[in-house]
Amino acid sequence: MMRTHTCGELNEKHDGMHVSLCGWVDSIRTHGGVNFINLRDRFGITQIVFDDDSFKDLKNEYVIKIEGKARLRPSPNKNIPTGMIEVLKTDLKIVNTAEPLPLDISGKIESSDETRLKYRYLDLRNPVKNNCLVFRHKVAQAAREYLNNNNFVEIETPLLVKSTPEGARDYLVPSRVNQSKFYALPQSPQLYKQILMVAGLDRYYQLARCLRDEDLRADRQPEHTQIDLEMSFVTSDDVRNMVEGLIKHIFKKVKDTELDSFPVFSYEESMARFGSDKPDIRFGLELRNVTDIVKQSSFNVFNQAEHIVCIVVDRDFSRKEIDKLTDIAKTYRAKGLAYTKIVDDKFDAGIAKFIEDNIREQLFDNLCLKNGQTLFFVADKKKIAQTALGQVRLALRDKLELVNNDEFKFAWIKDFPLFAYNDELNKWEPEHHMFSMPKQEFVDDFEKRPQEVLGDLWDLTLNGIEMASGSIRVTNPKVQERIMNFVGFDKAEAEQKFGFLLEAYKYGSPVHGGMGIGLDRLSTLMLGLNDIREVIAFPKNKNAQCPMDGSPSPVTKEQLDELGIKLK
Secondary structure (H helix, E strand, O other), X not given: OOOOOOOOOOOHHHOOOEEEEEEEEEEXXXXXXXXXXXXXXXXXXXXXXXXXXXXXXXXXXXXXXXXXXXXXXXXXXXXXXXXXXXXXXXXXXEEEOOOOOOOOOOOOOOOOHHHHHHOHHHHOOOHHHHHHHHHHHHHHHHHHHHHHHOOOEEOOOOOOEOOOOOOOEOEEEEOOOOOOOEEEEOOOOHHHHHHXXXXXXXXXXXXXXXXXXXXXXXXXXXXXXXEEEEEEOOOHHHHHHHHHHHHHHHHHHHHOOOOOOOOEEEHHHHHHHHOOOOOOOOOOOOOEEOHHHHOOOOOHHHHOOOEEEXXXXXXXXXXXXXXXXXXXXXXXXXXXXXXXXXXXXXXXOOOHHHOOHHHHHHHHHHHOOOOOOEEEEEEEOHHHHHHHHHHHHHHHHHHOOOOOOOOOOEEXXXXXXXXXXXXXXXXXXXXXXXXXXXXXXXXXXXXXXXOOOEEOEEEEEEOOEEEEEEEEEOOOHHHHHHHHHHOOOOHHHHHHHHHHHHHHHOOOOOOEEEEEEEHHHHHXXXXXXXXXXXXXXXXXXXXXXXXXXXXXXXXXXXXXXHHOOOOO
């Protein structure tokens, strides 16, 4: 046995015990003629006392084994769990030496992202970084516990699959034994989990690897993990209730936090109140529809607009601050951001001169206005107006520091449009994916009124970030073929890409629905962080490269010849 205890385990109960510890030299110091090192492993730090000069052979990050006698510290350190105890060294073995590190693992000296990713194994020695992975593990274990207790079966689906369009580019894998043909890496297990329902498994889940060849940002990686689940003979309420229970169980188990019930908003209500289909409901500043009130004003921007929304803020703003907010609105396609202030029970500055007395009275009554407030308006097409002011709302959240990362507010968003119109391609596309069922009232004639059609699909959001998506699936092969045809797949193409699913539906499919929950993103937000790379052991950089192992990398001509591939 190399060690009897970990470096985070010893306390006053171990006083007088002979112990063996292994770990890394965290620090070396001399005090009053006595020499100390702090020994570190994943579990914590223990102080080691040397009464000889053998410590001189040591340097930071050497890997060592220590044997000695545990004793009470004369001056306890209350900041660490092992602060009541120390170990007097009786034997030292250097297991491995270490060269000077290319980064400061304590985090006191900042390193570039590229350096941290290149030496990720050193970056992870930082206890904070190390604990991020341990935390993610606990989230995963809590999810498994809940789903196992609710009669779900954990099933692995293939990683080498048929290439099917699901919104992002596929990663393609050439087949050596079937030359000129390719597998794809799964963007999600969507089709396979539906087929498992046809197979009668009733309740499936897995912690699924999802791979998408898309441009990266802080909350995206080319590969991520989702808690993927599917249920048979259910309604949308059944699926949402199950997932809400799952999330509450995870928070209770991992953070000992009791969550409130998750409010439910329709897509229309969420856009109207928050200017977003992933609303941050931790603070107010909700959008107000003032179209009917201000459209009759003498302000041309208002009386020519389709939709006008405003936000009321209990604060005065400088011209420079307003200009920055205006730039945000314009980024989201709004033509501008109108404003006015309330001084001495009257509108002042901005568009005040365009607000006639009768309109002023209606605004005061409807918005309960008072002195010291500023009103911001966006007038445009409905979705542009809502979205642009919704982003201004988020900018005000950050500027005014209206929230903190210790608060967790989930929300369900349902009744999404089933289709979205792509102006560039001049065609209708699925809002989520083409396997979502239209709400019952639209099934018979969705092709004739696509702009009205709502889907039996929903999202789960946390603090203004999309956390999960789900739907009741299309299980009628005729309806599925109609949807595929409507979004641009003729019968032959649908058969070629999705024939195995359509074939399965011919033999009796249960009504089923499910969700995919971002495990990495959930863990990140539970930790109060923003970057999902912190909970992924070996993440890629913004160019989808791994500086540590050098992937992606060239391959030999012999490898390409085996695959029947010639590079351009």
